[in-house]
Amino acid sequence: MSFSGSPETTNQRLLLLHRLPRFKTMFLSKLRTSYRILNPFDESDPSFLHLSSSVRLMLCVGPSPVTSETLNTYPSLECIVGTSAGFDHFDLAECRRRNIRVTTAGDSFSDDAADYAVGLLIDVLRGISAADRFVRAGSWPVIGELSPLGYKVGGKRVGIVGLGSIGTRVSKRLEAFGCSIAYTSRRMKPNVPFPFHSNIHDLATNSDVLILCCALTEETHHIIDKEVLTALGKEGIVINVGRGALVDEKELVEFLKRGEIGGAGLDVYENEPHVPEELFGLDNVVLSPHLAVLTPESMEALEELFTYNLEAFFSNKPLRAQIEYE
């Protein structure tokens, strides 16, 4: 793989950088050595209009939406190299219709997402963030003991929603803590030792904890709703490292406020970066700003993957982590 083409070659290797303004790009200067970058935010580039009609390759940063309007802007697009584990931000029906190939972050993030899910669960059960607040507020010498006590991790019945690359890693980790695992998924997985529930309601009824690791699709939108939360019950815990819209957030907030479920660990939200402020006062929730997959190590793995895919596109090699249209 060589990236140092002559200026002419680089000029032909046109790359559209597609992103929401809030997603930063740390790798831009590196890409510039190999590609002619087309940046919609760079108003000083007079050739944008001209080039946007001929650009064939898009690098989509994070879950920046690629709608049919976006796609209409780029009539020559053949391939979208994604950098996100999910793919709900792509209009896949339109991509398929136009025969545009789409790739994701593949497994680059799976270990980190699984680690983070387990970290959130231990935190919610054992109250680590709440304890940290208590100590930093200087309350220990004044109040004495922090109450109520948390709950033991071992023995918890953990229901994994989506036993893919992240869910499988979560299950492996939590088995080492003595949790019992069950799961739901589009279909039962072969060679998996854990009980399978064909629907989320049964899984919730038989679980102390639900961990959301699935992709957001039409079928999984609001998969955690009022009925599921009721089935999970007063001491149940929801951990979400998938996508915010897997959960009916309004209902979740109500259940948490009324103490009708036990707690939640949330890395994703329906309307990011907006987080419901009613949660800010609750000690049985742990909140983080969509960073479950963000470590320098996984960023490196991701950069390797998308760099490979960009190059593969121009050399007509097979892409990695390509979405297969059903």
Added chain:
Amino acid sequence: MSFSGSPETTNQRLLLLHRLPRFKTMFLSKLRTSYRILNPFDESDPSFLHLSSSVRLMLCVGPSPVTSETLNTYPSLECIVGTSAGFDHFDLAECRRRNIRVTTAGDSFSDDAADYAVGLLIDVLRGISAADRFVRAGSWPVIGELSPLGYKVGGKRVGIVGLGSIGTRVSKRLEAFGCSIAYTSRRMKPNVPFPFHSNIHDLATNSDVLILCCALTEETHHIIDKEVLTALGKEGIVINVGRGALVDEKELVEFLKRGEIGGAGLDVYENEPHVPEELFGLDNVVLSPHLAVLTPESMEALEELFTYNLEAFFSNKPLRAQIEYE
């Protein structure tokens, strides 16, 4: 095992309740049905002075110090039933000289302590508590991304200080995350697959993380000192679920303030409930008020153990979790 003796029997079953005022006792009323409780804080008990000379059995709540002065107050003492996993709060030399048997919490807490150690490590590496503060402060929509990124859990070289019942459980959990484990201990353990380092300095040099799970003894006092912190290095992390005085706290604070180690997760401190305030502003430390072992489930296991031991004393049965004098 029957606890409902006649008043005369109960009167003979004298039990000294020994505790620091800040340790609460949730099980007192239950004990009263089986024992005549001698409570040094109950000034309304006119028989204290008289009974203190004849009491044979002490229930020691938490790590309340039992010094030689304490022991001098109770000349007839034969047995101390402890409720703490550690035993550094006992003057064991004096107990041994007087032939007083001493018990601990045994394994009641080991799973919880191990879970908590892993929770603290994930939190420090991935910045969960810091992320939670960031979201609750409303900073996400304003600042955008939280930086710096945390670090991946997998691949970290974890050095366990004291591979006993807690350390072994920590190692089992962290192997499932893809960490590599090594340890130091008084002596090399048979049938343990992990590399053994005969001294803490070598372990620190070869580790990204040190997890303190050992008892506090004369040998382990300040086992983490300036030299060890230097050997651990700029990105090294210290997790302490053992005892505060395993660490030279003043040095640790200086190393953290100067960025000369990477972070720390602390559940215990040298001068509890005092926590060095210089730590309150640091995002790479996680602080909790000595609650690593506190879950309702482990409290139940503990109560079962000490209830058994109290009864065993009066029925001349072998004690459980008794400290063996070397």
